[in-house]
Amino acid sequence: MLELFDHPLRLHADPSRVVVRPFHIAWATPTPGAESRTQRMVRAVLEMSPGEARDQLEAVLKDFEARHWQTRRVFMTRYDEIEKLLNLDGSQISDEKRQLIGAYFCHEYSYAAAALMNPSVVPHFDQSGMPAGSQRILMSMRAVGEGHISSVAFREGIITDRNQLQLAPEPPFATAADAVGDELEMPTGPVTVYRHRDSTLSGTVIFPITEQQSKGLEDLRLVKFTHDDGEDEWIGTYTAYNGSAIQSEMMRTKDFRAFDLVPMTGSASRNKGMALFPRKVGGKYMMIGRQDGENVFIIDSDRIDNWDEGQLLLKPEYPWELVQMGNCGPPIETEAGWILLTHGVGAMRKYSIGAALLDLGDPTKVIGRTKEPILAAADQDREGYVPNVVYSCGAIRHGDKLFIPYGIADSSIGFAFVEIEQLLSTMA
Incomplete structure (x- = not known):
């Protein structure tokens, strides 16, 4: 036996058990020949006032920073990918707006x-x-x-x-x-x-x-x-x-x-x-x-x-x-x-x-x-x-x-x- x-x-x-994942918006709804959702969202953040961008980022961090490891760094890494994609000049963008852009291109997944x-x-x-x-x-x-x-x-x-x-x-x-x-x-x-x-x-x-x-x-x-x-x-x-x-x-x-x-x-x-x-x-x-x-x-x-x-x-x-x-x-x-x-x-x-x-x-x-x-x-x-x-x-x-x-x-x-x-x- x-x-x-x-x-x-x-x-x-x-x-x-949740993880922050890249949110690939372009894969979901490609729009050839027009401003993409990616471009529209980045433009909207760049047009925010410094105070509005700071308030929005603080709201995101209040919801998620305690649930995830190095949340700000993850957002910045994601921003770097978007910057390269759209040829942005990061030197002209504040840290708050860069982190907020990164947050818009992430999502939480269980x-x-x-x-x-x-x-x-x-x-x-x-x-x-x-x-x-x-x-x-x-x-x-x-x-x-x-x-x-x-x-x-x-x-x-x-x-x-x-x-x-x-x-x-x-x-x-x-x-x-x-x-x-x-x-x-x-x-x-x-x-x-x-x-x-x-x-x-x-x-x-x-x-x-x-x-x-x-x-x-x-x-x-x-x-x-x-x-x-x-x-x-x-x-x-x-x-x-x-x-x-x-x-x-x-x-x-x-x-x-x-x-x-x-x-x-x-x-x-x-x-x-x-x-x-x-x-x-x-x-x-x-x-x-x-x-x-x-x-x-x-x-x-x-x-x-x-x-x-x-x-x-x-x-x-x-x-x-x-x-x-x-x-x-x-x-x-x-x-x-x-x-x-x-x-x-x-x-x-x-x-x-x-x-x-x-x-x-x-x-x-x-x-x-x-x-x-x-x-x-x-x-x-x-x-x-x-x-x-x-x-x-x-x-x-x-x-x-x-x-x-x-x-x-x-x-x-x-x-x-x-x-x-x-x-x-x-x-x-």
Whole structure:
């Protein structure tokens, strides 16, 4: 019987977690050939008397300064972007008017009001000072806010070999990563967003930027990828959603300061739930996918950003997965082979998490798989926005255990530890 340690900690949606975001008015209502809303609003502030501008700014700060981190600095940063866009002469504009202009081009957003779910975890880029048996981790989470728009939030923490988990405190204020570029058009294709220079990673949120992403960045599957030259890069595959169509994309970063959001190409990129192996295998990049919405496929490629049709790897076999299967994040390398966490959907659309073992040199070969779930929705974990769901976007190896963060009922996040040898012993 597999023994799984389910940590008591739960993370829940929190409408009080708000962030100041750039308000891109031009994207909402472009007006070609006439004075834009951006120009009209800036002109209106510039035409205010010094006293009126000061009064308006004080009213804004009274409402929001206590709720946000470095509010005046955020407004000034936003003003600098508008100044560059409109070629303004900032030397002729008072500090009060510059801050007020910046305020008109920001808005407050509750990014996790509806749900916090579907986490993935990777080794933190900074392991300095960690005692034996401990590892610093970095977790991504799908945060769902107003309009059911999904964004990517982060949380740092430490795990130990005694099934202990300690998350770094969330800062009182969160900040949005943002792109630098033309405000008059919504970006398309690849885009780079930057974490605010003074913001912690646990206080950073990545929101949709491009038109394809406009309704959500969903289910980031992070992996620490080691290139042939030994250089590490953190890469996450996710689903970009615009309200009607999906596109698989990659988030790529080496420092968690700049994040490249890059659409993938190839026929497989039309599907959700792609998960990248942490290194090349046999000279090829490898990906786990679900090309038909029912089975698990494995794909190889000569390019990390281009993925075509793959081959069938796993199909539903046991009662708890008969409806459909998918991956629960990137494969995890062990001496015995690649451990691939899977999710299965059974009767009454109940989700469970299982696992398969793939050959280390040839991951197209399945060595074994769990007959029974290792984790399933039960008791208090059954209720939520979408009942009877447990779901993970990626686990991590820590010594002789797996640490598995998982989403609960599309509403909250839980955490579990499982012994690798015991897990392997349950496979057939």
